[in-house]
Structure formats: C-alpha cells, structure tokens
C-alpha cells in the first residue's frame with residue numbers, strides 16, 4: 074500500500090522522512106509542490122491550516138490516481154497542542170475522530186457545528202482497526218484530535234473546547250482538511266500528532282518543538298509494521 078503523509082511545514086516533513094533509511098527522492102506535483110518519496114511513503118509539506126492541507130492532499134491524491142497508482146492511505150501528521158492532563162508534552166496521539174472544532178456558527182445558545190447547520194460533516198472517523206493497530210505498534214494515545222484555524226491561546230478557550238469535546242487529546246490545524254480530501258477520493262485517513270505544547274494560555278517559549286519532532290520520527294519508525302498488520306483492510310474504506 075502506498076501512503077501519502079501530509080505535514081504543515083518542512084521541519085515536520087523532514088522528521089517523518091528521517092524515520093526511513095534512504096534519503097528521499099523529490100517528485101514535483103502539478104502546481105509546483107514537491108513530494109519527498111521514500112520506501113512507499115510520499116511526504117508532502119502542504120502548508121499551515123485546513124485549506125492548504127486539503128489543497129495539497131487533493132493535488133497529490135489526484136496526481137497519483139491519474140498516474141494509475143493511487144494511495145491506499147492519507148496520513149495527516151505533525152506536531153500539535155496536547156489537552157491536559159491526558160496528552161503531556163512529547164506524547165503521540167492517533168485520532169479516533171478528526172474533528173473540525175471551529176467550523177460552524179456562533180449562536181446565542183452556543184456553537185453550532187456544520188453538521189447541526191445541515192452543511193455537511195464536522196468529523197471524520199478513521200478505521201477503528203487501523204487506529205488500534207497504530208496505537209499498539211507506536212504506543213500512541215487514542216482520542217479525538219481537533220482541527221482549528223486559530224491556535225488556542227487562553228484558558229477560557231481551552232475549557233470551552235474540552236467542554237464541547239470531552240474526548241479531545243490534541244489540537245492542530247490540518248487534520249480535517251486532509252480528511253476531507255481523502256474522503257472525496259475514497260481514501261482511508263489517519264491523523265498522528267506529537268505534543269509540542271499544552272493547549273491553553275499562549276507561551277511560545279515553552280513549546281518543545283525539537284522533542285515533538287523527535288517523537289514524530291520515532292512514530293514513523295514504528296508505523297510501517299502497524300500498517301502491515303494482518304487483518305487490516307488494504308482497499309478503499
């Protein structure tokens with residue numbers, strides 16, 4: 074199975090490819106983005122936020138499909154904020170649900186999701202067997218991973234998100250975009266995040282990006298064995 078991994082920035086992409094023994098080959102996509110290809114894994118730094126992630130993922134999935142060699146899995150991967158106390162700094166989280174946490178409308182009675190507004194869906198649920206296999210092989214925690222367009226920077230916003238999403242373990246900015254593009258192609262999806270900072274009052278100096286990137290490399294070192302587990306589906310969802 075060919076796997077597409079989508080990160081936001083180049084440092085995350087390089088942390089993923091560092092897990093593989095061979096140096097990646099660069100492959101240009103239509104539009105000019107460049108995939109880093111190694112050992113069945115193509116890794117794309119698509120930019121920050123759900124829109125950039127969806128655009129990059131859709132481009133890569135479409136190019137592969139037109140070439141007659143489609144991906145079997147799309148993985149949104151990178152660093153993220155961890156929800157205390159469940160996801161401490163350095164922890165690895167695999168998403169049971171990939172949730173668009175700020176896509177919707179404010180109303181006097183509270184936040185309304187796009188699902189409640191009747192405009193589509195606010196969450197994607199990766200294959201549960203795949204999530205279990207990845208958690209077992211990598212030691213990842215599993216729970217909801219929220220996609221936000223604005224990094225949480227206050228205790229009040231963190232409390233509001235955890236009230237609305239009690240199973241949330243992490244927050245990042247791209248997963249839902251990758252999942253929407255994957256769903257449009259009938260491609261399986263996963264989200265993996267390593268915790269660089271707590272979700273809460275903004276303190277950029279306290280972010281542990283190096284440790285989180287090292288944990289990302291370790292996760293991708295273990296991932297191929299998980300994806301090769303017997304009994305896991307190979308085909309489309």
Ligand SMILES: O=C(O)c1cccc(C(=O)CC[C@H]2O[C@@H](n3cnc4c(=O)[nH]cnc43)[C@H](O)[C@@H]2O)c1
Pocket residue numbers: 081082084085120121122151152153154155221223224225244245246247269270271272282
């Ligand atoms: O400055 C660096 O060296 C550096 C290296 C790797 C990544 C970064 C980023 O800033 C990545 C931005 C990326 O990180 C995710 N992220 C991380 N923490 C949070 C958070 O608390 N809430 C939401 N997103 C978070 C996010 O997916 C961004 O795309 C810098």
